[in-house]
Amino acid sequence: MSTAAHQRPHRQCTGAALRDVCRRAVQRHEHELLGLSRSIHAEPELSFAEYRSADKITELLAEHGFEVRSGVAGLDTAFTADYGSGDLVVGLCAEYDALPEVGHACGHNIIAASAAGSALALAEVADELDLTIRVIGTPAEETGGGKVVMLERGVFDDVALALMVHPGPTDICAPRSLAITDLEVRYTGRAAHAAAAPELGVNAADALTVAQVSIGLLRQHLEQRQMVHGIVTTGGAAPNIVPAHTAAVHNLRAADSVSLQRLENRIRACFEAGATATGCDHEVVQVSPMYAELACDEWLSEAYRSAIVEIGRQPLDRAVERERTIGSTDMGNVTHEVPAIHPMIAVDCGTAVNHQAEFAAACVSASADRAVLDGALAMAETVVAAAGDDEQRARLLAVLRRRSEAGARRPSKEYLASGGVT
Incomplete structure (x- = not known):
């Protein structure tokens, strides 16, 4: 969309004021978000069979005015939930599949709830910042590569930036993956x-x-x-x-x-x-599509770092981040196409690590609840920073334009509703 064809609304609020709106929104929805996290955790579902989990997320978002499309990209448990009509489309990736035997030992319940919380917060500033907020329900991260399939079938084609947070033992703003x-x-x-x-x-x-x-x-x-x-x-x-x-x-x-x-x-x-x-x-x-290594957007990663430091968290130093790897994720494929981040948000888990039963238990603790709320707010504040910075907004839209010119197809509502079949 050209600048001549679309004039951004004049921003009446400062960045600080918009961040405060987001903060109050997360606080107001706290009960719903923590209930969502704990409910998903209590009923773990494996890859491509996350029917109850997907329904729980979409029902909450629909109640708050999001337009939900289920079964997108030909995947029964994939969905999108949109709010607003701005030219800057923000993709908030929700994961909700569990592991065999150990359930939500990777904390995808936290990922899903924080994505929903960030969306609810950003919905309150969408008009002011000319945003379209899209929660993208991405099944089968553990095996199956839901994001890879959705990326290939056009769900991310009009997304200008994508974000998610993943729980772990430590706060890491720009993690490396394999x-x-x-x-x-x-x-x-x-x-x-x-x-x-x-x-x-x-x-x-x-x-x-x-x-x-x-x-x-x-x-x-x-x-x-x-x-x-x-x-x-x-x-x-x-x-x-x-x-x-x-x-x-x-x-x-x-x-x-x-x-x-x-x-x-x-x-x-x-x-x-x-x-x-x-x-x-x-x-x-x-068995699954190849997952690429993460290539997180540097500017967005730094904006997220500022947000969580302000919240009171202490992420790893940048030099230490570069020496660690966190495993593998299908979000890596998204980061090679869309400016995106995949930070790790810490939960108190003692000596446990992801994919252990002890970590699953930690993902419904008081610390996990804080991770849901802090992750939701930090992502929202990152989006506010990017959307409110004229240079960064222009950069994100320019990347989107180049992707479109290279052959990416903007998915229509009919395409998404058909399950990605045309």
């Missing part, structure tokens, strides 16, 4: 009686063992920040039957997508070695 791909290897041999006729068998468990040994020997030659970890998902039916079918899933991680491809080539060779050594057939299947 690129990741998930590979499943499946071996097929031939069953036989393990005692009466073992010579007739082709042992798929041996193929998997050879692959695992090969990967173990490879570890001493991995590049910096490359890593491999996996589990056996099918190991055989009974010890007196030569296994005809085995399978394993491995996570491959690296500092960036280029390094990840080099690692994948070597791991695939290890899988092939198992088949060659035993005479088994094998296939390798990519």
Whole structure:
């Protein structure tokens, strides 16, 4: 939209006044936001099956005037919820999938509630700052890559900046993550009686063992920040039957997508070695889309840092941030297309870390409640800072324009409502 075609409304309030409006809004909605966080935590749902969680978020936003579209991008549990009609579209990413066995041990209930809280706060300044507020419900972060699918299917095409906060043991404003791909290897041999006729068998468990040994020997030659970890998902039916079918899933991680491809080539060779050594057939299947490493927007990260320091939090020093990695996330793919941030917000979890049962317990503590509210406010204040700064606003819109000119398609309401099918 050109400047000539659209004149921004004159700002009547200062940045400080707008931040104060956001602060009061978060406080006013505190009961609803904490209730949402705890309700999602109490009913954990796995990737692409987060029906109750998605409904809880959209029902709250709809009650406050957001226009909800469910099932976007062809994903049953993905949604968008919009408020306002400004030319600067703000995407607040909500995650709400849980982990097998340990539930919300990554704190996605906090992510969802803080996104909703930030949206409710920004709705009160949307007209003043000429914003469209969009909560983007992104399923299947743990496995499946909901954001990657939604990015590819146009949900982010008109988003000028995207934000989310993720709980962890420490406040980190611009975290580094690793690129990741998930590979499943499946071996097929031939069953036989393990005692009466073992010579007739082709042992798929041996193929998997050879692959695992090969990967173990490879570890001493991995590049910096490359890593491999996996589990056996099918190991055989009974010890007196030569296994005809085995399978394993491995996570491959690296500092960036280029390094990840080099690692994948070597791991695939290890899988092939198992088949060659035993005479088994094998296939390798990519389980989830590749997650890219985070490339957080520097200006937005610094604005977020200012916001949480003002709130009273103490983030890691910038130099320390650059030396740490936080795992992997499909938000990395978004940050390579859209100016975006993915800060970590601290909860008091003792010695626990993400993906442990103890961390799941910490994600419904008083500290977790504070993280919901602080995260909501810090994101809102970051948006206020960016939208109220003429230079940064122009930069964000210029990036959006270049993406559009490069072929990105602005999704229509009809496209989103159709579930991304045209």
